[in-house]
Amino acid sequence: MRQTIQSLVDELKSHLHEYQITTNETILEHHSKDESYHAWNAPDLVVFPESAEDVSHIIKIADAHQIAVTPFGLGSSLEGHAIPYNKGISIDFSAMNKVIEVRENDFLVKVQPGVTRSQLDKELKKYGLFFSVDPGADATLGGMAATNASGTTSVKYGVMRDQVQDLEVVMADGEIIRTGNLARKSVSGYDLTSLIVGSEGTIGCITELTLQLYGIPEHITAGRAAFPTVDHAVNAVVAILQAGVPIARVELVDEASVRQVNRFSETDYEEKATLFLEFHGNEPGLQHDVLFTKEIVADYQCEDIQFEKDNASRNKLWDARHNLAYAYIHGNPERKLMVTDVCVPITELGGAIKHAREKINELNLVSGILGHVGDGNYHALLMINTSDPEEVQKAEHFNKEIVTYALSCGGTCTGEHGVGLGKMKYQEREHGNALTVMKAIKSALDPKGIMNPNKLVDN
Amino acid sequence: MRQTIQSLVDELKSHLHEYQITTNETILEHHSKDESYHAWNAPDLVVFPESAEDVSHIIKIADAHQIAVTPFGLGSSLEGHAIPYNKGISIDFSAMNKVIEVRENDFLVKVQPGVTRSQLDKELKKYGLFFSVDPGADATLGGMAATNASGTTSVKYGVMRDQVQDLEVVMADGEIIRTGNLARKSVSGYDLTSLIVGSEGTIGCITELTLQLYGIPEHITAGRAAFPTVDHAVNAVVAILQAGVPIARVELVDEASVRQVNRFSETDYEEKATLFLEFHGNEPGLQHDVLFTKEIVADYQCEDIQFEKDNASRNKLWDARHNLAYAYIHGNPERKLMVTDVCVPITELGGAIKHAREKINELNLVSGILGHVGDGNYHALLMINTSDPEEVQKAEHFNKEIVTYALSCGGTCTGEHGVGLGKMKYQEREHGNALTVMKAIKSALDPKGIMNPNKLVDN
Known part of the structure; x- marks a missing residue:
């Protein structure tokens, strides 16, 4: 194999510079993983193209020798997209950054x-x-x-x-x-x-x-609304959407997750099921939207609604939300993050989250729930001890349970994290014979199966 | 062939009712055309499925005998989509209307x-x-x-x-x-x-x-703004979009077309290059948008801006806009309508329309120009005498000229009417080797080429 890799390197050099090709162990390791819990696997080599022509050259060689090609951005995938399970060439796009x-x-x-x-x-x-x-x-x-x-x-x-x-x-x-x-x-x-x-x-x-x-919108207003339960918060969102309020962000953070936020981001948000909200528009229109929203959330027993007074607190709010996964990772250094990602029709969201929370408690898992509730997409952030097979199995079982729930009510196994490696097992169940059509497209456009193999669909 | 059609009818009857299948000449003729200027061609027979299973049955038979299948909605296509050039089966969906x-x-x-x-x-x-x-x-x-x-x-x-x-x-x-x-x-x-x-x-x-x-939006406001030239109107739209005004409709109607509107819809709109505008939102936000828009159009020498006072005049405004094609047809009973449909980046729209108007005048064609200017999509409504080969040729030449112009500035040959029959000749030029990819998909999913053949891509 070493010989093969060397001859591959030589062939790539016919068009690429030497510095664009590497078999350095540290760099290979960096391209063996992403931010998911999936097992690592290193490529045979990493290339750094600088143009479409470079990429074309690389893929023509891969095609000729039927070698797997896996594109690599920054490795922030949560479903193993960038992990080259068939080894081969990892194409790192960091030099194409203009x-x-x-x-x-x-x-x-x-x-x-x-x-x-x-x-x-x-x-x-x-x-x-x-x-x-x-x-x-x-x-x-x-x-x-x-x-x-x-x-x-x-x-x-x-x-x-x-x-x-x-x-x-x-x-x-x-x-x-x-x-x-x-x-x-x-x-x-x-x-x-x-x-x-x-x-x-x-x-x-x-x-x-x-x-x-x-x-950039003329005006932006962001705020937090705390509710007695997740259900109240979700129902309030459905009502806001029904009222036609053109909300720009509406994120659910459950009680456990607000606690993590407060610890990690040094905030003092009330530790209750909370909606983080944002409105974009012109000032008078926005004031009207905010007033209307306040009336609506009051109907759902909102206990406290606070709008941020300045840009700094608004940025702090969204940083806290975005850092929530890191807050969990930071708070559980001995564990790895598994994030679920189902998406359901909005009217099914309350039931879906309730079901997930019950399962989390039943299985005694460490997890917070947060979600892009305006889209019906929520995540359970599971912190798992990957060296404990029983815990891994419990987490996998949980993931399967909530996917089953989501599919049974018209939803999808993945709202935004993708299929990658982790959701392939649900594809047949979700798509039925449409999967045959997807495979026909894959076969027609990648007959040798060299493009990121073992992801999304098998051909 | 008559024998073949009869045996086909018999085979279809194994699943369909007799009343779902027809070879009646009048019905065949009705399914031989659409609202375009393209030549008519009748199918061998028309079927009226009542379920997906019916359609599946029809297509399985068509597949077995390699017979063309052309779906038919209401025949309002402007590019020949519903015309069965390979004859075969026209599937009319009018019985599936729940x-x-x-x-x-x-x-x-x-x-x-x-x-x-x-x-x-x-x-x-x-x-x-x-x-x-x-x-x-x-x-x-x-x-x-x-x-x-x-x-x-x-x-x-x-x-x-x-x-x-x-x-x-x-x-x-x-x-x-x-x-x-x-x-x-x-x-x-x-x-x-x-x-x-x-x-x-x-x-x-x-x-x-x-x-x-x-x-349904809380409030809707519609109006008309008249400008000295088309160019002024287009530039005003670019400025409105740049200002981030969330306009819901913004339609350009040129001077010639306002004249047709007034004749056909019995309106007395000023006969100048005009924008028809509509805003959706809450009342205070909308008032702000309208005021802002008035300021912007003033910068572009808007000579008159009128907002409709009630629903009836708003509906009349949009009916007049929608009936414009019929207004031209009605006003030119001896001619057929050929509508161009290029779409260009918004900043290229002024130049594209100016170019089109120059060509119209140069070729001495009967045409108005109107457009969905917020999207960069405009139509020249050409009224052509299809029995005069020279005039047809001039119209085809004009269409080709404006497609060439659109493609040269990053646009597309069709913004909304589709490829159908009329825009196939531009596909290779527009898509280059991406057309090969489209053909590969078509071949993979319809290997026998029975699905609406001779439209969009050839396989």
Whole structure:
């Protein structure tokens, strides 16, 4: 195998610089894992392309020798997407990290896939524009598109797929294609953009993205509303949505999780089931929305509603929310994080969370619940001792139980973290014979099965 | 052939009732055309399924004998989608016209594909909900999904694809699949929903749709703003969008088209380049938006801005806009309508429309220009004498010229009317080698090429 790897390196060098290819053990290890609980596995080598042509060259060689190719952004996946279980080549996009063009008046930005969310945010501020998808982690935009990331703002602005206008993609045969164009609407041809977004690197590697932007809202108001129970909080959200209040974020944090927040972020939020809320709009419209929301939450026994007075406390609120996973990890250093990710119709959310909490207690697991309740998507953050097989089994059992519950009420096994490795076992159950169609597409576009194999669908 | 058709009818009868199958000449003729200028062609027979199982049965027979299948909604296509050029079976969905379930609190509705937009609107009113996509024509929802319809409201609410939550589809082998679920977000598997939406019946037949709904806005205000030139109007729209005003509709109607409106709809709108505008929201927010918009349009030499005082005048305004195509047809009884449909980045729209108007004058064509300017999508409504080959050629030449212009500035040959028959000739130019990928998908999912052949892609 060593010989094979060396000859592979030599072949790659026909187009790439030596510094773009490595078999360094530390770097291989870095590309063997992500932020999930899934087992690590190192690639044979890591390459650092600097252009679509580099990626095309790499994939043509991989295609010729039928070698697995696994794209790597920043390794912030929670479902093992970037772990190269078939070894082969890990393509690290960190050297393709340029913001290519801001088309300010078209509300578009063209970026390379290795650009991170925070890097883009910084670049856009000078234009009075922002990019709406915020999954919490400072992921790369290529990774966010590959996994169709979302997060706290999707209730108003939509998910990653809604923001991707055009992609440059290197396909499994090394061909470079464009999936879209720069017009806001198009019905020309099949929607390859939506197919590639969320395909988790199993069809092609994204080498350039054109993304939609929004003007920074005239006004933003954020606040916290504490409720006697999770159920009251969830029902209040359903009522807010029904009233047509165009809420920009609405996050549920359960009592256990507020406690973690207070410990980790040095806040003194009331330790009750809480909604973190945010409104975007013009000032008079927003005041009206806030007043209306206050009336609604009062009907659901809201015990306290506080709006942040300034930007600093607003940022603190969202930092605390985003750091919640880290708060759990920090508070349980001997354990690993397993995050569930089902999404259900909004009216089913109260029941689903109640069921999950009952199971957590029944199985005596360490877990908080939080959720993007405006979308019906919630997470149980399980802190598990991965060296205890019984505990791992309990956690897997719990995950299966809540997936079964979600599917039985019209939901999905994964709202935003993706299939990757962890949710493959639920694909047949969720999709039935539509899975055959997905496999036919995978086989047609990646006949040799080299693109991120053993993820999402098997072909 | 008559023998073959008779044996086909007999085979269909093994599952369908006799009244569901017809070879009646008048009915065949009705299914030989749509609202486009494309040549008519009658199917061999028309079937009227009443369930997904019926459709599955029909397609299995078509598959066995390699007979073309063309879905038919209401025939309101503008690009020949429903015309069965390979003859075979026209599947008319008019008997599948039930609103199956309104999930009021989940903002979802489940419908059969033959339900029309106006039928759905009527049904939803009692829930205080509305369906956002309004292409003007009272099309079927199945047809709107198959062609990814949009129209005047997409600047705020998005296109058809954005509203489709789940589909039941009969594939080319007769298998019935579901493409989605009832949760607002899902990253489970490939996005088959987005692939089927806009695939124009070339992959499968839609037999059920679950669609997203919105609460009827607290307040709606509509108005008209007249400008000295089209260019001033377009630039005003760019400025409104840049200011982040969440406008719900913004339609450009050029001077020639306002004249047609006044004649046909008995209005007395000022005959100048005009924007028809609409705002949705709460009252204080909306007042703020309207004031802000008035300030912006003043900067672009708006000569008159009028807001409608009541629902009746607002409805009249939008009826006038929607009836514009009919106004042209009515005003030119000896001619047929050819509508162009390019879409460009918003900043390119002024130049694109100016170019189109110059070409219209140069070629001495009869045409008005109107457009969904918030999306960069405009239409030239050409009234052509299809019995005059020279005029047809001039119109085709004009269409090609503006497509070339649109593609050269990052746009698309079709923003909302679809590829159908009319835009196939531009697919290779627009998509380059991405067309190979589209063809690979078509071949994988419809290997015998029976699903609406000779449309969108050839395989």
